[in-house]
Amino acid sequence: MIEPDATRLDPTLQAEIEALRGQTAATRRATVDAMEDILHQPFPVLDHGFVRVVDYMGDDGAVVQAARVSYGRGTRRVNEDRGLIRYLMRHRHTTPFEMAEIKYHIKLPIFVARQWIRHRTANVNEYSARYSVLDKEFYIPTPENLAAQSTDNRQGRGAVLEGAEAAEVLDLLRGDAMRCYGNYARMLGEDDDDRQGLARELARMNLTLNTYTQWYWKVDLHNLMHFLSLRADSHAQYEIRVYAEIMLDLMARWVPIVHEAFQDYRMGGMHLSRAGLAVVRRALAGEAVTQADSGLSPREWRELWQALGRPDPDAAG
Amino acid sequence: MIEPDATRLDPTLQAEIEALRGQTAATRRATVDAMEDILHQPFPVLDHGFVRVVDYMGDDGAVVQAARVSYGRGTRRVNEDRGLIRYLMRHRHTTPFEMAEIKYHIKLPIFVARQWIRHRTANVNEYSARYSVLDKEFYIPTPENLAAQSTDNRQGRGAVLEGAEAAEVLDLLRGDAMRCYGNYARMLGEDDDDRQGLARELARMNLTLNTYTQWYWKVDLHNLMHFLSLRADSHAQYEIRVYAEIMLDLMARWVPIVHEAFQDYRMGGMHLSRAGLAVVRRALAGEAVTQADSGLSPREWRELWQALGRPDPDAAG
Amino acid sequence: MIEPDATRLDPTLQAEIEALRGQTAATRRATVDAMEDILHQPFPVLDHGFVRVVDYMGDDGAVVQAARVSYGRGTRRVNEDRGLIRYLMRHRHTTPFEMAEIKYHIKLPIFVARQWIRHRTANVNEYSARYSVLDKEFYIPTPENLAAQSTDNRQGRGAVLEGAEAAEVLDLLRGDAMRCYGNYARMLGEDDDDRQGLARELARMNLTLNTYTQWYWKVDLHNLMHFLSLRADSHAQYEIRVYAEIMLDLMARWVPIVHEAFQDYRMGGMHLSRAGLAVVRRALAGEAVTQADSGLSPREWRELWQALGRPDPDAAG
Amino acid sequence: MIEPDATRLDPTLQAEIEALRGQTAATRRATVDAMEDILHQPFPVLDHGFVRVVDYMGDDGAVVQAARVSYGRGTRRVNEDRGLIRYLMRHRHTTPFEMAEIKYHIKLPIFVARQWIRHRTANVNEYSARYSVLDKEFYIPTPENLAAQSTDNRQGRGAVLEGAEAAEVLDLLRGDAMRCYGNYARMLGEDDDDRQGLARELARMNLTLNTYTQWYWKVDLHNLMHFLSLRADSHAQYEIRVYAEIMLDLMARWVPIVHEAFQDYRMGGMHLSRAGLAVVRRALAGEAVTQADSGLSPREWRELWQALGRPDPDAAG
Structure with missing residues (x-):
């Protein structure tokens, strides 16, 4: 806990x-x-x-x-x-x-x-x-969360970055956040009598995400x-x-x-699609099922067997 | 309180x-x-x-x-x-x-x-x-809340009903609600072994509003x-x-x-429309204002002076 | 179509x-x-x-x-x-x-x-x-939709009502709706110069659902x-x-x-709960599964096999 | 148009x-x-x-x-x-x-x-x-929209920045946005075969607002x-x-x-508060009204007369 x-x-x-x-x-x-x-x-x-x-x-x-x-x-x-x-x-x-x-x-x-x-x-x-x-205050990922772009999933993460590339990324993130914040504070001019100071509602646009x-x-x-x-x-x-x-x-x-x-x-649990349910029914009845006759796309087929914790029947040999 | x-x-x-x-x-x-x-x-x-x-x-x-x-x-x-x-x-x-x-x-x-x-x-x-x-349990209005339909407002109430009409209305409301509830209970047949009993989700349609x-x-x-x-x-x-x-x-x-x-x-307070605000400005400046040159409809004009607690200048004569 | x-x-x-x-x-x-x-x-x-x-x-x-x-x-x-x-x-x-x-x-x-x-x-x-x-205009069910209260489900319908009970229910529904509407119209007094007419916002309470x-x-x-x-x-x-x-x-x-x-x-399809998924996994692996060791209630167990289109293994023996 | x-x-x-x-x-x-x-x-x-x-x-x-x-x-x-x-x-x-x-x-x-x-x-x-x-692409204000922080309103804008301060602010905004975007692109490494490339969902955090x-x-x-x-x-x-x-x-x-x-x-128009309405009523009746006996705060008082397009009676002296 x-x-x-x-x-x-x-x-x-x-x-x-x-x-x-x-x-x-x-x-x-x-x-x-x-x-x-x-x-x-x-x-x-x-x-x-x-x-x-x-x-x-x-x-x-x-x-x-x-x-x-x-x-x-x-x-x-x-x-x-x-x-x-x-x-x-x-x-x-x-x-x-x-x-x-x-x-x-x-x-x-x-x-x-x-x-x-x-x-x-x-x-x-x-x-x-x-x-x-x-x-x-800025978020800087820890090294083990510094993931590369996934190569097979547009929205996901791949392996963790390593070596010089990882070090450079951390430097860039930290450096840019610090510089942008510094200039944000400078533009606000809160402690500087010589500056009028940019409106807060504008200065904020200089901050990093x-x-x-x-x-x-x-x-x-x-x-x-x-x-x-x-x-x-x-x-x-x-x-x-x-x-x-x-x-x-x-x-x-x-x-x-x-x-x-x-x-x-x-x-916990999972949602079975109409076609996924049909596959499970047939498999429980002892029928041989293949992706080709399942009504599922290859990707759905793979995900189904993964979720069911069973080997892919097509891959079984 | x-x-x-x-x-x-x-x-x-x-x-x-x-x-x-x-x-x-x-x-x-x-x-x-x-x-x-x-x-x-x-x-x-x-x-x-x-x-x-x-x-x-x-x-x-x-x-x-x-x-x-x-x-x-x-x-x-x-x-x-x-x-x-x-x-x-x-x-x-x-x-x-x-x-x-x-x-x-x-x-x-x-x-x-x-x-x-x-x-x-x-x-x-x-x-x-x-x-x-x-x-x-049914709502039956008290006699003083038994209002007639307003004659000048489609959604409002007018004077209180009186005499025989009021008495009849109360009788009808009470009688219909009781009869409908009685038949609702009869159709449910909860205490009657000789009846199958209508589904509750259907029987409810017999109740009054x-x-x-x-x-x-x-x-x-x-x-x-x-x-x-x-x-x-x-x-x-x-x-x-x-x-x-x-x-x-x-x-x-x-x-x-x-x-x-x-x-x-x-x-408390009130909302002044654009034209209503113009009328108030002119009146405060001491100008004479009439409905005809106010940009307000006759109804809005009456409502404005009522809300302002002042006599209608057009009626002042 | x-x-x-x-x-x-x-x-x-x-x-x-x-x-x-x-x-x-x-x-x-x-x-x-x-x-x-x-x-x-x-x-x-x-x-x-x-x-x-x-x-x-x-x-x-x-x-x-x-x-x-x-x-x-x-x-x-x-x-x-x-x-x-x-x-x-x-x-x-x-x-x-x-x-x-x-x-x-x-x-x-x-x-x-x-x-x-x-x-x-x-x-x-x-x-x-x-x-x-x-x-x-009122809804009156057709005879084949005049269902009795389900005996095993608080919210559902059972068999269709028959004979005298069905006929009486239809009579009651029709009669009460008509009478309530008639009295609603009477209380409104729209065509009756001798009546003030109850406010519409009140008269409506006499209508059936x-x-x-x-x-x-x-x-x-x-x-x-x-x-x-x-x-x-x-x-x-x-x-x-x-x-x-x-x-x-x-x-x-x-x-x-x-x-x-x-x-x-x-x-189409269905949702498998965490325990339901575990049962399916075991069944697909050829294990014998019983309700007693499934983590499912008897009702969930029955519903699972029904949804899977397979005989209840407990009942099979 | x-x-x-x-x-x-x-x-x-x-x-x-x-x-x-x-x-x-x-x-x-x-x-x-x-x-x-x-x-x-x-x-x-x-x-x-x-x-x-x-x-x-x-x-x-x-x-x-x-x-x-x-x-x-x-x-x-x-x-x-x-x-x-x-x-x-x-x-x-x-x-x-x-x-x-x-x-x-x-x-x-x-x-x-x-x-x-x-x-x-x-x-x-x-x-x-x-x-x-x-x-x-970044938003960079035009010089006439480069406002200073208002001195009497926590959320507003004051006068337009001028001279060297304005020029510096524009330089900082432009420079930081460009540098951060450049490093964002570098971290993504999309055109660089020697880099794994940081996940897009992470790299975006380096962008400015x-x-x-x-x-x-x-x-x-x-x-x-x-x-x-x-x-x-x-x-x-x-x-x-x-x-x-x-x-x-x-x-x-x-x-x-x-x-x-x-x-x-x-x-158009305006909302009168309960106290504001009372002031307008009294003014229309020809009464002298002062902020002190109006129930309005000094700020509300000023805003009221401004909205009514009339001189502040207290200031009229």
Whole structure:
């Protein structure tokens, strides 16, 4: 289980968190002890980023409560919460999961934020570089994350860069980010009485896309799971996946029964296409199947057997 | 200030609420004492309806907190929360208000629910008549709410019905609702071993639109205010406005500073059209203005002077 | 292929449609001949309902065009539109499908409208019974759709009602709808000079839920497919499924390549849970599997083998 | 009226547009001649950006048509379309405006795209720098748009920079963008057989925020007006406002009656707060009003008299 670590925060924020954590109040609302333990605390991500849960509404029981209103007397017979939650997840009854809500404070590179913001069913307040000056912090990949372009996949990563090329790339990334930030600060002229200073809303255009930004991000549990199913997936870009993985871990603390059902019915498992299902049916019946007569493209055929954990019958010999 | 009253609830729900109110836990989340006081308790609406707050996230401070992230160092000078909230409301900076959330349990007639559901930016779990049998409860207006059709407004109400006509209308509403419900129950055949019983998803079609339904409704503060600005308005239908008015009262307990700003900048005040603004400018400059040279339609002209609380200059004679 | 039929429309609407169909203009926009053929024409549904396409934006090419902007140079190698559309569908790249839009005019019973409106990501203008008087039209099921409540499924239908019970149910549905409508008209007092007439916004509450309403409904192709995947599914209530089936047929005329991919990757096929996938893997490897050691509930186990079209191994012995 | 100009496009896109404009088809859909004239053609914005309308659905009549379904018989008396549209705009009946839709192809700097994307109620397909290589094009302000930070407004612009400072700023912006792009291309190593080449999804982080991106953006007329009311406003940042102004001009060609009503009731005019309205009422009644007894802050007081086009009574002395 991952652990919070506040050492990377600036002292102002550290003090603010300590003050917040020192205050408790009595409430009649649904409360989750495992969330209270980590509330406000930062979980480090990448080189300067973090995820903090700053508020939550509801628990596993909130999902059950909403479902029981929907299904009314009809749910009296399902007298076990876990069974009901698993039933809802299996049959994609999504609205009860919208009844729990969570709010994070997140620090992340701008190019990650640009991908993230495409999830429109959430609330966001981002640090505004029209109003304020961004911090001097950039994402620089660690050497083992410095991947080459994949040669067989337009969107993927290949092997890790090595030797002189890797060293040069790190130098360029670091150097350009530093120079651009330096000139951003110079153009702002905040500490220079001899300069008028360029408007902040203009100066920001000189920053590189690995500059860190931050935001409050609030989302309901259903839309959070949709986000996680895409971004904690192995096809997601590494730099956003590491955020999603931490949020998945935090979700397990918040709503453990929903989390288990989510793993069993959404993250685990696979979707069979119409033709893929026909192949599986024939294979289970003992028929010989070949790609040529499967209705699947060669690529779908390969992916099917890989997902099924079985050798490709065509390759078998 | 309105008061909760549980006497109209069925005993099962009364007991459930008492149990919920008996449980408290310590939390590090923002907590509002005035909300804790009324959490879970029902506020009566119409003849059988109610509104209960069952959960909330955030307080006035949550709006400030989100705004300060957005505007960063830029807000250091605004060192007073009330001033910042009023600034946000005045300039329609809406995203910080999305950072607080509230969840209600509401009982309401179906024809009101049909109007309400048009607000799409909320989460809903409604009691399902596919799964369960609806309660035998209908909305019947009180005599003073039995309004005639307005003669000058296609959507409005006129004078209150009187005498024999009023009495007959009440009889018809009550009689039809009872008969339809009786036949609904008969068709379901739940207690009748001699009948197969019509599917619930079909039998429900025999109910009248004043039958009560219920739902959980969850919304963020920004979208709540949008709902209230339309539904607590004097043009809203009485039967939905009474719900909105209670929710407005509850909002004052939850986020008093936001509520005050909402009254000052959204609910109070008025919008001047381009031509209306020109009329006001000319009138303030001491010019004589007439409808004929105002660019306003006769109706807009009348409405303008009414809103300004001044006699119609054309009528002044 | 289903055919339009205007005979059930009132003459005013018939004339309006004929006038609309008589007008053509030249356009540089993407145009689909098969849609032009049926534009504006009503397709009958249930006893008084219909679906009409009144406008559309884009075609299969609009999806491709948007995807090629997203993937830029990266898609030059995928030089076949059908392949690209199938790739997008398979990998749930949903945004290009949002770039096509369709608008319908639909007449439907109120209890169906209540289910339909839960799909929030669409635009709706419904006939308002605050402003206007509803038509005297109700949905009455045909005898073969008069299903009993399912005994093993809280939400489903069982066998068809028969004999005296069926006859009585039809009588009750027809009688109550007629009486309620008659009293609605009487309370409105539109043709009765001796009555003030109850406000329309109140009188409507006396109508039964099988009364027909109508609306314009506009949705993008992605959200349409989401709607169809739920409502054209065999678990959907018959009275909404018949609408979805016609819309699916119309979709095949509009965007035939997207429709084919939708059938292959979404409507056909199945989702395997984590435990279900493990069972399939073991079965394909020749292992004996039993429900007891599968991690599946008895119900999931039964449903799995049914979906796979294979006999239940536990039952085989 | 602004004019299209294709000279800045790359030849491939120019040829594509010419081909598209050469094709016409007959349609029964609502068609707007003024839109057909400019369909597909680029309108230049900033130094390398553009806006092109690539599709549209509906016209002024589509708004009327939807409203007449909503208000049914109730609208028969309003027999003039313009009057109905103005009524809808004045009373904020927004759903009929959702029934028209427009789709643009837009090229814009990344920092503008980041602001734009906050409008969530639209559909977007952006050029993906995970899949493809971005063009070597950056936004560099013209000298007259090189504004200093406002001294009295955290978010605004002050005077134009002059002399050596202006020249240096332009040099820095140009130099940093060029260097970062050059190193981006070098890290990609696309034409260099001796390099593995950094993954595109990583290399993009080295680009500056003034690099141009492009997207398809599709939105309904109601949400378009919301966007324009914020972004064509004088408080919006210049670099997004120039896009909004062109879109406003294009809207006038598309839906001229809606555009006129939008100008009269939304863009023109002003909102009076509760206290502001009280001041206007008293002033119209001939009372002397001072800021001190107005309930307005000094800033609100100043802004009120400015908006009313009258001298500040306190300053009149």
